[in-house]
Amino acid sequence: MQQMKKIVFVLIMSSFSLLSQAQVQRTTKPVVGPDSTAIGNPIANTGKGGKRKALKELNLSKEQRSKIKEIRQSEKVKEDQIANDNSLTEEQKNAKLRDMKMQQAQNMRSVLNDEQKEKMKKLRMEMRQNRQKKNNN
Numbered sequence: 001m002q003q004m005k006k007i008v009f010v011l012i013m014s015s016f017s018l019l020s021q022a023q024v025q026r027t028t029k030p031v032v033g034p035d036s037t038a039i040g041n042p043i044a045n046t047g048k049g050g051k052r053k054a055l056k057e058l059n060l061s062k063e064q065r066s067k068i069k070e071i072r073q074s075e076k077v078k079e080d081q082i083a084n085d086n087s088l089t090e091e092q093k094n095a096k097l098r099d100m101k102m103q104q105a106q107n108m109r110s111v112l113n114d115e116q117k118e119k120m121k122k123l124r125m126e127m128r129q130n131r132q133k134k135n136n137n
Contacts, residue, residue, distance in 0.1 A: 054123050058116045067111045075104045 060068070082088070082096045109117060 058119055064111050071107050
């Protein structure tokens, strides 16, 4: 009888440990197109601390920072809605996210003036080169 209790206890505990490990974790994958500078967010994907550096170097006005913040917040809500939409397949989600990122990039570029757009291109090129050097090492 005592041994039966031990066996049942071990079975219950092992089933709990299996169930706790079986929980689904969703992660969002970055949407990357054939030319990420053309369709990507002009300020995103700039590496560790890169976004903050890029924003500083662009010398954005308060109004521009505010607009970019609004764009990011609204896009984050849309991204969460797409990620949590169980009626879509992963392929459909990725397509919608890609379209959304393209629109976001266009919206963000519209906030920048011509000088800032040029500076952003240069920053992205530098960051891409640094990333390639890092990956090659």
